[in-house]
Amino acid sequence: MKKHYVQLKPADKAKLKALISKKALKPRGLKRATALLELGKGKTYKEVAETLGVSSVTVSSWAQKYRKEGLKFLKDKPRPGRPKDITARQRAKIVALAKSKPPEGHDKWSLRLLAEKAVALGLVDSISHQYINQILKDDELSIY
Numbered sequence: 001m002k003k004h005y006v007q008l009k010p011a012d013k014a015k016l017k018a019l020i021s022k023k024a025l026k027p028r029g030l031k032r033a034t035a036l037l038e039l040g041k042g043k044t045y046k047e048v049a050e051t052l053g054v055s056s057v058t059v060s061s062w063a064q065k066y067r068k069e070g071l072k073f074l075k076d077k078p079r080p081g082r083p084k085d086i087t088a089r090q091r092a093k094i095v096a097l098a099k100s101k102p103p104e105g106h107d108k109w110s111l112r113l114l115a116e117k118a119v120a121l122g123l124v125d126s127i128s129h130q131y132i133n134q135i136l137k138d139d140e141l142s143i144y
Contacts, residue, residue, distance in 0.1 A: 006063050008040035012071055019074070029074040032062050039063055085131070086124055093123050094132065095139045 008016070016033045019025050025033060031052050038048045045063070049056040065073035086094075097117060102109045111129035118124050118132070 006036060006039035006066060008036065013037070013040060015071060025074060026076070028076060032074050035059050035062050036066055086127070090123055091135050091139075094118050094127075094135050097121070097123070098132075098136055 016037050020030065020033050020037070023030070031054070035048050035052055035054075038051065039045075039059070043051075045056040045059040049059045052059070062073070094114065098109055098114055102113070103117070106113065111132045114132045115127050115129045118127055
């Protein structure tokens with residue numbers, strides 16, 4: 001089996017040691033930093049992988065990322081995710097609406113009726129009854 005090495009720059013090695021000792025990284029970054037130091041000592045991907053409880057492919061990809069990006073790869077890049085549709089203030093107003101007296105002709109609020117009323121009052125541009133349900137669940141409020 002071919003032995004792979006990572007040549008750490010002296011400045012990078014010192015920075016890695018400092019980051020680890022100060023615990024300035026999140027757990028993922030800490031594992032990556034530890035792996036780099038171990039690889040810098042001449043250990044193989046397999047040895048480092050067994051020590052850290054990850055696969056040797058993972059350790060290999062970390063080594064490649066270090067060669068390409070330097071220490072920048074230690075921190076996770078922001079993930080896009082879906083942005084929040086409504087603000088906390090809008091959520092609070094929807095919860096308050098659900099707690100209020102239902103409109104005439106209705107014994108209680110339905111999820112669809114709440115969604116329609118929230119749009120009619122201008123609380124939100126659009127909202128589904130399922131999202132209304134999620135908001136109420138998050139607030140531990142059940143209309144049933």
